[in-house]
Amino acid sequence: MEKLFKDIDGLKNYVLELQKNMTCRPAVSPEQGGTGELAKSLYLESELKKLKFDEIFHIDAKDDKAQGGIRPNIIAKYYGKDKEKTLWILAHMDVVPEGDRALWKTDPFELTLDADGDTIYGRGVEDNQQAVSAALAMCKAVMQSGVEIPVNLGVMLLSDEETGNKYGIEYVIKQRPDLFGKNDSFVVQDSGDPEGREVEIAEKNVFWIKFTVEGKQCHGSMPESGNNALYAGAHLLIRLKDGLYAKFDKRDSLFAPDNSTFEPTKKDNNVPNINTIPGTDVFYMDCRVLPSYKAEDFKNTVAEIVKKAEQDFKVKVNWEILHSAVSKATDPNAPIVKLYCEAVKQVHKVEPKVLGVGGGTFAAEVRNLDLAAVVGSKFYSVPHVPNEKSSLTFTLADAKVLAYILMNLK
Numbered sequence: 023m024e025k026l027f028k029d030i031d032g033l034k035n036y037v038l039e040l041q042k043n044m045t046c047r048p049a050v051s052p053e054q055g056g057t058g059e060l061a062k063s064l065y066l067e068s069e070l071k072k073l074k075f076d077e078i079f080h081i082d083a084k085d086d087k088a089q090g091g092i093r094p095n096i097i098a099k100y101y102g103k104d105k106e107k108t109l110w111i112l113a114h115m116d117v118v119p120e121g122d123r124a125l126w127k128t129d130p131f132e133l134t135l136d137a138d139g140d141t142i143y144g145r146g147v148e149d150n151q152q153a154v155s156a157a158l159a160m161c162k163a164v165m166q167s168g169v170e171i172p173v174n175l176g177v178m179l180l181s182d183e184e185t186g187n188k189y190g191i192e193y194v195i196k197q198r199p200d201l202f203g204k205n206d207s208f209v210v211q212d213s214g215d216p217e218g219r220e221v222e223i224a225e226k227n228v229f230w231i232k233f234t235v236e237g238k239q240c241h242g243s244m245p246e247s248g249n250n251a252l253y254a255g256a257h258l259l260i261r262l263k264d265g266l267y268a269k270f271d272k273r274d275s276l277f278a279p280d281n282s283t284f285e286p287t288k289k290d291n292n293v294p295n296i297n298t299i300p301g302t303d304v305f306y307m308d309c310r311v312l313p314s315y316k317a318e319d320f321k322n323t324v325a326e327i328v329k330k331a332e333q334d335f336k337v338k339v340n341w342e343i344l345h346s347a348v349s350k351a352t353d354p355n356a357p358i359v360k361l362y363c364e365a366v367k368q369v370h371k372v373e374p375k376v377l378g379v380g381g382g383t384f385a386a387e388v389r390n391l392d393l394a395a396v397v398g399s400k401f402y403s404v405p406h407v408p409n410e411k412s413s414l415t416f417t418l419a420d421a422k423v424l425a426y427i428l429m430n431l432k
């Protein structure tokens with residue numbers, strides 16, 4: 023282990039190069055105004071080919087809106103002593119858009135290394151390029167050392183995590199369910215904390231909902247001749263938020279925060295001018311429900327609140343769940359959880375904390391196959407913000423955690 027850890031420490035420049043080359047290939051999905059992951063995936067595949075993987079192949083999903091007409095998913099495998107078992111490391115290639123450029127101190131799509139020689143800035147450096155870099159650094163160290171690994175080592179570099187996984191993990195599971203073997207273990211370094219303490223084994227159930235309120239458009243001076251959809255929508259929004267928080271108020275200390283959350287988020291434009299009463303109002307909510315609640319109960323409650331608002335405000339409301347992820351929890355006694363905790367102690371020198379989170383990683387998809395998946399990372403936890411940053415030292419520490427797990431998995 024000591025030798026392997028030392029080898030990993032020597033890979034700081036390797037990680038920096040990987041990060042630099044990923045950051046300048048913005049893999050924003052077409053749904054968010056980008057061109058997809060093709061350029062980044064070609065670069066990463068060329069890097070994987072420099073290592074000693076036994077197999078590298080693609081499971082690309084068709085998407086006419088993306089560059090090359092595909093959303094690439096790359097799978098790489100390096101055989102271990104026991105070929106019936108694989109430690110899979112899952113990471114996603116796509117990034118979210120940079121947002122307001124004025125808030126960035128540096129070019130979001132050109133990597134900047136801080137004067138401290140460790141902190142790097144750029145869109146994606148943490149989410150999820152730190153995980154991609156940690157995985158490749160670990161693979162490089164293990165392969166160069168020539169050490170025999172106890173089980174297969176698998177890496178999946180996936181598309182479409184930020185916009186719902188349809189072209190990414192969901193597609194891969196559908197096409198090749200055989201890759202997800204019943205003896206396999208999964209690590210996802212896509213959520214964490216600066217100490218690397220958190221070991222995530224469960225996620226809240228996620229629902230992203232679009233509400234379209236239909237009233238009747240009219241002139242601003244004659245409200246009686248129409249029906250103000252914005253006004254009705256505003257009431258509905260408040261009823262939803264207050265009503266859902268009041269009804270689903272259980273606390274579960276495994277999770278942080280320990281309650282379910284129901285937040286109004288996005289708002290579509292309605293009318294372009296001030297003197298028209300809008301006939302349509304569209305808003306969205308991000309709901310994260312503790313897994314002890316049934317998804318049906320949640321949906322029924324939303325339906326009740328909507329129905330009442332329709333009656334009270336004489337509007338029609340269409341609501342649509344645009345994305346949902348309902349998942350099982352991983353058993354806290356699963357070997358991969360125990361090993362991850364041991365690795366946190368060994369590498370980060372802190373006491374691990376097993377917990378559940380608000381949700382949103384693709385570990386949920388794996389858990390729904392009744393397979394054990396752990397999510398953890400030593401990182402700043404600043405995904406999606408302007409001036410997103412990552413640490414080269416943290417990345418190497420994450421690589422060591424992976425190496426520790428790989429070498430001790432039986």
Ligand SMILES: [Zn+2]
Binds near residue numbers: 149150212
């Ligand atoms: Zn992510």
